[in-house]
Amino acid sequence: MLNGKRILLIIGGGIAAFKLPELIRRLRERGASVTPVLTKAAQEFVTPLTIGSLAGEKVYTDLFDLTDEAEMGHIQLSRVADLVVVAPATADLMAKMAQGQANDLASTLLLATDTPVMIAPAMNVRMWDHPATQRNLALLQGDGITVLGPNEGDMACGEYGPGRMVEPMEILAGIEAALTDGPLKGKRILVTSGPTHEPIDPVRYIANRSSGAQGTAIAKALVALGAEVVFVTGPADVPPPEGVVLRQVESAKDMLTAVEAALPVDAGVFAAAVADWRVASASGSKIKKQNGKLPVLEFAENPDILATISQLDQGRPGLVVGFAAETDDVIANATAKRQRKGCDWIVANDVSPETGIMGGSENAVTLISEDGAENWPRMGKDAVAVKLANRIAEAVLR
Known part of the structure; x- marks a missing residue:
């Protein structure tokens, strides 16, 4: 169903990042190519080596990679994909997206892209319920960004409620729906x-x-x-x-x-x-x-x-x-x-x-x-x- 489709996968800095290797594996099983981007915080949860090995692609982490930037690599990277997926989409990443910030590779790619964007939020329940996050969510939805979840459930912090990232198979289903004609x-x-x-x-x-x-x-x-x-x-x-x-x-x-x-x-x-x-x-x-x-x-x-x-x-x-x-x-x-x-x-x-x-x-x-x-x-x-x-x-x- 996803043969030949290109996914730009931006992995945010949350504990749910440990689920992303499973998503990458499932996407490749279905014929999609995955180009991974890791935020600095994401690298505290999953390594570029692990993600790159599963994706079979170079992992991008730094906005100021001179080899890539000589050809405006961040612009090209943001526009060659069929879909940009942000998972987990942390409160910080959502805030940057909503306000149009571009101070690292992930946020710059998201601001420079004209490709459809899908996010899977993940954060503490109190952060999710905070008025600032809900304002940012409304802005992103108004901009046409597809939002998957979050689910309700137990969290790594010990609390319970909405804010748990949807499972990899649910993200896969959303990707397939977005890319299926x-x-x-x-x-x-x-x-x-x-x-x-x-x-x-x-x-x-x-x-x-x-x-x-x-x-x-x-x-x-x-x-x-x-x-x-x-x-x-x-x-x-x-x-x-x-x-x-x-x-x-x-x-x-x-x-x-x-x-x-x-x-x-x-x-x-x-x-x-x-x-x-x-x-x-x-x-x-x-x-x-x-x-x-x-x-x-x-x-x-x-x-x-x-x-x-x-x-x-x-x-x-x-x-x-x-x-x-x-x-x-x-x-x-x-x-x-x-x-x-x-x-x-x-x-x-x-x-x-x-x-x-x-x-x-x-x-x-x-x-x-x-x-x-x-x-x-x-x-x-x-x-x-x-x-x-x-x-x-x-x-x-x-």
Whole structure:
């Protein structure tokens, strides 16, 4: 997917720099060339020798390299790439970019380039939340710079919160989306997939028979059309597709949190088979047999992810696609579901045991919209995904 693409990788001075060798390896696996630039602070975390060995290219560290500067090397270096990636983008680097400073090689390259720029911020949570950083972020986004993350999580400093750099595979997905030509290039689409697991105790859970195959195929088809795909998946039987921003969750509540964090998006495809109920109070220890006495489980209703997103006053995706897995009165029940939830389309299918669709390799769906019901012939799930992705592209670009 990245054959012949040239990436100028500027590595900032943060602990997350130790993840960059993995990104370089993945980029080269996909046929991209990587030209690394290390800030002075970055060299405290990764060495030019390590980075250069993995990249197979010269590592640039000094603005005043006379051999290169005799030919205005910093200008040339900033303009021959297809994409400039800054990772980790520290608070200091972001501030320099926002203010147009050019006092070292990295900041000079970023000011001199007319190539698209993508950054992956990484810093302490308090630094990320500081008004100055948020002002700089807004300026950079206004300048058209693509921002990946940051994620929320544990940090090297011992604190927890937003500021953790996105993982190398997430940066890779962003790079692939930025450099892939297709009708959905520049569009961000959310896809949910797989079942959810609702815990009863530490070893038992409530689930369903969804394999995640259809949602995975849809995400793959959308990536092929050039979309940036945020893929939120429960514990599926199939591996996630390459080229997506991956969010793995367990429960319905976890999935809703991940979905809300992914907004805004241009479209949302809610293919996950989310459990309708959960145990109101899951046991913290394994429930034991008690001389034939059966445990009594009290259930609570799970959040309705499709309805929640469909009915947002602000931040609602331009197109919301739901799924309806039915065993009886498929069209009538799915049509009623579309109206009840408030989504734009429903992809309905008959999952009666005799169809073999739930967990199988084929699907037979009906696309329901305000224009009515459109029956599609039974076909492989990959073929269903391609057809649906093309219809989504038509709607998003209309």
